[in-house]
Amino acid sequence: MTLENKKNIFVELGRFLSQFSEAENLQKEGVLGNAIFFDSFVDLIQLSQSHNGWYTPEQVHYAIQSWAKALTSENLNEWLSMYNFDNVKPKKIALILAGNIPLVGFHDFLSVLITGHDVLVKTSSNDQHLLPFLAKYLIHIAPELENKITFSEGKLENFDAVIATGSNNTARYFEYYFKDKPSIIRKSRxxxxxxxxxxxxxxxxxxxxxxxxxxxxxxxxxxxxxxxxxxxxxxxxxxxxxxxxxxxxxxxxxxxxxxxxxxxxxxxxxxxxxxxxxxxxxxxxxxxxxxxxxxxxxxxxxxxxxxxxxxxxxxxxSNNLIKNSVSFGQTQQPKLWDYADNIDTISFLLIT
Incomplete structure (x- = not known):
């Protein structure tokens, strides 16, 4: 699958997500998979609070709209234009995701797939439904992804590198447990x-x-x-x-x-x-x-x-008081190139 193919798949996901907002859930003409996935996603959004009490429909809709705005051709092209994908050798990348906010691990999931690797996902017990649903949607519109996406409920095995997110305490455990694997270990910030x-x-x-x-x-x-x-x-x-x-x-x-x-x-x-x-x-x-x-x-x-x-x-x-500061009201609207912990995930995946 070419890089352009992969970008187009995630642009289509962005179009799907753009239909769901706190104001209304409105089907748009020509969006792939709506007949199968639209109503089910509406139901999942409403059920999210029963899965995690902090995941109110308002907060879930906000996360969905944030990703809908991010997954455009313009954003993906700007993000990926700074990298060379010519020599990627596909490997299996394990993700250990947090669950503090809805879809918090989606950027890592996107990064692994867009670089051409296979992804092995261990979701947080606090967020076990949203990402698997979106993975099913992606596989529906691009069946070639089926063998590249795996979710694991047990011990992670047979992977080449790992990206793990947790608290400072769990990070120490991750650093020891994955000491023999290339890794990004994120701590509390x-x-x-x-x-x-x-x-x-x-x-x-x-x-x-x-x-x-x-x-x-x-x-x-x-x-x-x-x-x-x-x-x-x-x-x-x-x-x-x-x-x-x-x-x-x-x-x-x-x-x-x-x-x-x-x-x-x-x-x-x-x-x-x-x-x-x-x-x-x-x-x-x-x-x-x-x-x-x-x-x-x-x-x-x-x-x-x-x-x-x-x-x-x-x-x-700040109001430009500190260099590289973020404008007021913008912290929860990061660009695709605004990496967690300032660690360039794509560069890590390209050399892994």
Whole structure:
């Protein structure tokens, strides 16, 4: 199968996914496989929350639309144009996927297949249905993929390289267990935002998207703010009022009540708006329903600090205060070439 053939297959998948949104699920003329897969996918989206309580239809639709927008000819061509695929020798690549947000492992799945390798997938127990469904769709529209896609529920065996994603603890296990295989082992990372007090209300509202999308469960969610000495949080809280309905979701509300109680029993000083607590803390990793903050005195010193901590950071959000930072509201809309942990997955697969 040529690279162009593979790109066309994923463009068709993008067209299929583009039919499903929170506003409506609307069949488009000429989309392959609709007669078999459209209604089933609508049902799966609605059932996703029963499989994983955090996978509300809103969050699943958002993930689906993100991939629909990514899987276009223009994006695939721009992404893949920087690589040479002439000498790829197909191998079997094992994927151990996370399940914190819907379809979080799809980029690895796409990368393996687009480079011409076979993929052996072990899904997370938290996300066992969405990716296998999309794999069945791909095999339906391109039967030649059937022998290139395998899902495993047991021990992974007979593979040549591995890409595994997990916590810092599981990463140590992965590093030992796969020490004899070429590998990418991803650990826990967090995203932070750097403010200077000159942000507009619209920018702070957009920052709320970076904080609350997927209930804050992703590594691209902002979990820590760096603010200048004397920063007043009034405008921040006022802007985030747009997201107040998050507290009506039971799992989020339970986390809010629990984490707030833990903080208060520990006599920590908190700022609280009724659905989000913020706490001064040097850590980047805050619990669900909470964001940590830390003061800085000058941006130059802060930038040096963040450079030293780069291995623990996924995204930095700012209004161009920090080099290579992401604009407000954009952390959950990565491009195909925005690699997790800044590790170029395609380059790894081309030399494996």
């Amino acid at each position: 967090n995203s932070i935002a750097v403010l200077n007090g000159e942000e507009s209300k619209e920018q702070l509202i957009a920052l709320g998207e970076d904080i609350f999308r997927y209930f804050g469960l992703g590594c691209r969610n902002v979990s820590k703010l760096f603010v200048p000495k004397g920063y007043k949080f009034d405008s921040f809280f006022e802007a985030l009022f747009e997201y107040q309905n998050v507290i009506h979701y039971e799992k989020y509300a339970n986390n809010y009540d629990y984490n707030k109680a833990v903080f208060l029993m520990s006599n920590f000083k908190l700022l609280d708006n009724g659905f989000l607590t913020i706490k001064e803390d040097s850590s980047h990793a805050s619990p669900i329903s909470s964001v940590f903050y830390e003061y800085y005195e000058n941006l130059s010193d802060l930038e040096k600090k963040l450079e030293a901590e780069a291995d623990t950071l996924q995204c930095i959000v």
